Amino acid sequence: MKKLIYMGLIGGLTLGLFSCQDDFIDLKPQDTFTDATYFQRAADFKAYTTDFYSQLMGWRSPYGGNEVYNHMDFSSDLSVYYNFQSDVGRGTIGTVTSDVRWNNPYNWIRKTNILLSKEAGYPGNKNEIAQYISEAYFFRANAYYSLLKTFGGVPIVTSVLDTDSPEVTGPRNSRYEVVTQILSDLDKAIANLPLESAIAATDKGRISKWAAKALKAEVELYEATWRKYNGTSTDFSGSGGPASDQVATFLTDAIALSKEIMDNGGYSLWNNNNTAGMINESYYYLFSLEDAGSNPGGFSKASNNEFIFYGVYDVTLRTGNQNVSLTLTNALSSRKMMDMFLCTDGLPPSKSPLFQGYHAVGDEYKNRDLRLLGYSGVTPTAPAGLTAGIAGYANRKYVAYKYGTYRNALQESANYPIIRLAEVYLIYAEALFEKDGAISDADLNASINKLRARAGVAALTNSLVASNSLSMRDEIRRERTLELYREGFRYDDLKRWGIAEAELNQSTCGQVVGDASYVTPYRDATGTATASYKPATYIWGEEVVNTAKGPLKCVVLDGKSNKVFSKKNYLWPIPTGQINLNPNLKQNPGYN
Numbered sequence: 001m002k003k004l005i006y007m008g009l010i011g012g013l014t015l016g017l018f019s020c021q022d023d024f025i026d027l028k029p030q031d032t033f034t035d036a037t038y039f040q041r042a043a044d045f046k047a048y049t050t051d052f053y054s055q056l057m058g059w060r061s062p063y064g065g066n067e068v069y070n071h072m073d074f075s076s077d078l079s080v081y082y083n084f085q086s087d088v089g090r091g092t093i094g095t096v097t098s099d100v101r102w103n104n105p106y107n108w109i110r111k112t113n114i115l116l117s118k119e120a121g122y123p124g125n126k127n128e129i130a131q132y133i134s135e136a137y138f139f140r141a142n143a144y145y146s147l148l149k150t151f152g153g154v155p156i157v158t159s160v161l162d163t164d165s166p167e168v169t170g171p172r173n174s175r176y177e178v179v180t181q182i183l184s185d186l187d188k189a190i191a192n193l194p195l196e197s198a199i200a201a202t203d204k205g206r207i208s209k210w211a212a213k214a215l216k217a218e219v220e221l222y223e224a225t226w227r228k229y230n231g232t233s234t235d236f237s238g239s240g241g242p243a244s245d246q247v248a249t250f251l252t253d254a255i256a257l258s259k260e261i262m263d264n265g266g267y268s269l270w271n272n273n274n275t276a277g278m279i280n281e282s283y284y285y286l287f288s289l290e291d292a293g294s295n296p297g298g299f300s301k302a303s304n305n306e307f308i309f310y311g312v313y314d315v316t317l318r319t320g321n322q323n324v325s326l327t328l329t330n331a332l333s334s335r336k337m338m339d340m341f342l343c344t345d346g347l348p349p350s351k352s353p354l355f356q357g358y359h360a361v362g363d364e365y366k367n368r369d370l371r372l373l374g375y376s377g378v379t380p381t382a383p384a385g386l387t388a389g390i391a392g393y394a395n396r397k398y399v400a401y402k403y404g405t406y407r408n409a410l411q412e413s414a415n416y417p418i419i420r421l422a423e424v425y426l427i428y429a430e431a432l433f434e435k436d437g438a439i440s441d442a443d444l445n446a447s448i449n450k451l452r453a454r455a456g457v458a459a460l461t462n463s464l465v466a467s468n469s470l471s472m473r474d475e476i477r478r479e480r481t482l483e484l485y486r487e488g489f490r491y492d493d494l495k496r497w498g499i500a501e502a503e504l505n506q507s508t509c510g511q512v513v514g515d516a517s518y519v520t521p522y523r524d525a526t527g528t529a530t531a532s533y534k535p536a537t538y539i540w541g542e543e544v545v546n547t548a549k550g551p552l553k554c555v556v557l558d559g560k561s562n563k564v565f566s567k568k569n570y571l572w573p574i575p576t577g578q579i580n581l582n583p584n585l586k587q588n589p590g591y592n
Contacts, residue, residue, distance in 0.1 A: 039118040045132040048115050052139040053205075055108045057488070058311030058416040059320030062108075063100045069327060073490040077503050078337040078481070080391040080510060080557045081330055088491055089504060090558075091565030095591050097577040101150045105143040106157070112140040113160045130192035138193070138207050138215075141185035145219055148178050149492055152571045152588060153239055156181050171584045172574075175235065176242040179223050186216040196266060196308075205312035210265045214308050214419045217257040217427050222496055224250035225434060229498030234570045236586040251435040258428035261308070262446065267421040270306045271454045272297055273370070282454060283374025287398050288414050290315065294401050301415055308424070311416035315407075324412040325403040328486075332391040333376045334557070335509035337485070338364065339548045340478060341372040346458030348478070349548035351468050357549045358512040361521050364548075370456040371482050383521040383532040384511065389539070391510030391557055397486050417487060422451055426480045433476055438462075448479045455482075495570045505563040507543050509554040518552055566590065 038044050054062060061067035066084075074081050075089030087093050115136045122129055140158075147154045153175040161167055173181075193209040224247045232241050261267070270289075273280045277296030285295040286306070292298040313320050343352035344367050356363035365372060365379040373379070377394035384392040398414070400407040425447040433439045441461050449459040458464070460479070465472050480493065494500040514520035516527035529535055535542070540556035547554070568590025579585045 039115075039121065040123060042124065042128040042132070045115065045118075045122075045129040049132045049135045049139075052108070052111065052135065055104070055111075055139060056142065056311070057418070059313060059322045059324065059412075060311075060318075062104060066322060066327070068322060071488040072328075072331070072486045073488070074331060076490045077494075077506060077508065078334055078340075078485065078490060079395075080332045080334050080393075080508055082558065083330075085491075088569070089565075090563050091504065091569045093569050093572060095573040095576055097575060099572070099575040101572065102147070102154075102575050102578060105147050108143045109140055109157060110160065112136040112143070113158060116140075116158075117160050131194060134189045134192040134212075135207055137185040138189035138212050141182045141189065141215070141219075144178055144182045144185070145215075148175060148182065149222070150572050151574060152234055153178055153236060155585075169582045169584055172236060172239070172586055174239045174241070175223075176240070179219070182219055183216065186212055186219070190216070205310065207309065210261050210267075211309040211419060213257045214261055214424055214427075217254040217261075217424070217431075218419065220250035220254040220257075221427050221431050221434075222492065224248075224254070224431070226496040228434065229496065230570070233567060234589065236588055238586060248435060251431045254427055254431040255435065258424050258431065258447075261421075261424050262428065265308070265421075265424075266305075267308060267424075268305045269421060269450060269454055270304050272299060272303075273454065273456070275299075280370050280456060281374060283371050284396050285401070287417070288400050288412070290400075290407075290414055293406055294414070296401075304415070306421045307415060307417050307419075308421060309419040311418065313413040313415055315411055315413040318413070319411055320413045320416075321410050322412065323409045325399045325407070326409060328395050328398050331395045331486075332510070333393040333395060334391060335511065335545065335547065335554050336506075338372070338376065338393060340481060341369040342452075342455070342457045342478075342482075343367050343369070344457050346452065346460060346464055347468060348470075351470070355548055358514065358518075358520055358547070358552070369482065370454070371485075375485055383530075385532050386511060386513065386522055386555055387532065387534040387537060389537040389557075392555070393510065395486075422483050423487075425451060426476075426483060430476050430480065433473060439472065439476075448476065448483075451479060451483055500570065501565055501567065504565040505560060507540070507545070507556050507560040507563075508558040509543060509545055509556050512547055512549075512552050512554050513542060515553050518549075523553075 069084040073079050074084040075086045153172045156173045189212045196208040228247050270286045271282050273282050275297040291300050343354040349355035354367040356366045361383050362379045375397045377396050400412045429447045444460050494503050513522040519525050522533035538555045540559040542553045543556045544551045545554050571588045573591035
């Protein structure tokens with residue numbers, strides 16, 4: 001069998017899970033087995049597909065090193081931390097010769113194509129390998145979904161290529177053809193994947209039918225809204241448009257798939273807000289959940305029935321091997337993010353009489369959404385101290401309980417969330433609204449109001465929206481932003497909604513410092529900086545921004561003059577090395 005490293009010729013993902021099998025996962029490169037005895041047993045197919053699970057996003061990123069942090073909304077409008085994704089957040093993406101975001105998915109696609117090519121020659125009953133064939137379709141769909149979100153239309157390859165295969169120098173397929181391929185592969189995956197309840201305990205973490213349906217719903221919402229708000233504006237020169245207007249079709253199917261999972265999947269939100277020692281802290285402990293010692297309530301991963309698709313990690317068998325807690329404690333929330341959290345009456349702080357403002361440290365934490373405490377830290381009782389050029393806020397999401405005593409560096413091994421029930425609720429609500437321009441209170445109660453209940457805020461209703469001059473679309477998007485913070489959705493959401501330029505080109509700010517007309521712990525009644533504030537440590541100075549209490553002065557962590565995000569940045573450039581190898585690959589608009 002002649003081999004080809006396809007990534008070198010024409011060659012994420014939001015997914016990353018690992019099977020918790022007895023071998024806790026043998027990740028030998030299975031495509032090195034080429035002798036005639038392999039792919040003769042169902043066990044061979046299972047072993048080969050097990051290798052696929054290393055291809056997906058998790059603490060051990062398939063792109064190597066600490067790439068997982070490039071999947072956590074860093075450098076966005078929500079997070080003040082520029083060690084990762086600063087080129088994305090600022091719009092300074094440039095062309096490169098080689099890019100793992102192109103190379104690796106094509107390598108993964110080749111591996112799935114190898115397995116799929118072996119189905120016909122399997123000597124036994126095809127039902128014995130049906131699950132693993134479906135897994136291959138799922139992973140191929142995942143790889144193309146990663147490529148779609150990064151580059152748009154790309155060459156579609158569904159067979160094992162050789163160096164002289166004509167596809168090697170073929171043109172790019174349009175994004176519309178890629179989406180068709182993804183959905184076709186997911187339908188084939190769904191056909192023979194098991195229900196969650198049918199997966200053996202030793203195989204928990206392998207893909208279920210529900211996970212494939214959830215991913216299909218995600219893809220359909222993504223593409224429907226991309227087309228609705230961006231049209232063909234990001235398509236490469238010569239790309240064919242969609243054969244038909246599929247927006248309503250995609251949204252309708254996403255609604256149906258989500259509803260099926262909600263009603264029949266058997267999943268439930270992880271809510272232990274009433275547990276002694278962790279009152280109202282579900283949003284913190286869910287994302288640092290390991291064994292009974294990882295939280296005051298003594299809960300283990302077995303208590304989590306919210307994650308539909310997840311990466312399996314274990315402090316003994318497979319550690320996360322990332323300094324998660326140290327890195328994430330540096331990933332501070334922005335002023336904008338803090339003002340997005342709701343008040344307990346279900347209103348944005350700018351509309352709520354419960355909001356206490358910024359006069360004293362801790363005031364803005366009062367009467368607020370539990371996600372604020374779960375993600376950004378407990379209410380401070382003393383000035384944070386704006387003396388070192390920082391935002392003044394914190395981040396707790398993914399940070400280990402008793403880090404440094406219970407868990408040390410590189411030991412954090414919570415399961416990595418990829419798709420959870422909360423996202424399915426959000427897909428359902430958004431798809432309904434985008435399809436019909438309206439959503440009933442009953443549908444809100446069946447979906448995102450369950451998230452708001454866990455967050456300790458009043459339900460979202462049509463009456464609440466109307467009586468407070470709110471936008472239902474904006475409130476549904478707010479829910480998605482709050483719930484899925486740092487789970488790898490923010491940039492893609494801003495782009496598919498067509499608002500990335502408007503949101504990312506603003507200055508990124510931290511705490512309100514005020515002035516003589518608005519006294520804070522940082523400026524007194526004369527407007528003089530207090531001992532808790534050193535203006536010289538903020539190279540971007542201060543800026544008056546629209547806060548929940550109106551226009552006020554805030555510290556600036558990254559000035560708007562540093563932001564040049566434009567429509568071209570909705571997609572990454574095709575690596576120039578690939579274009580040199582194959583001149584038929586057209587570059588994305590705006591890149592030379």
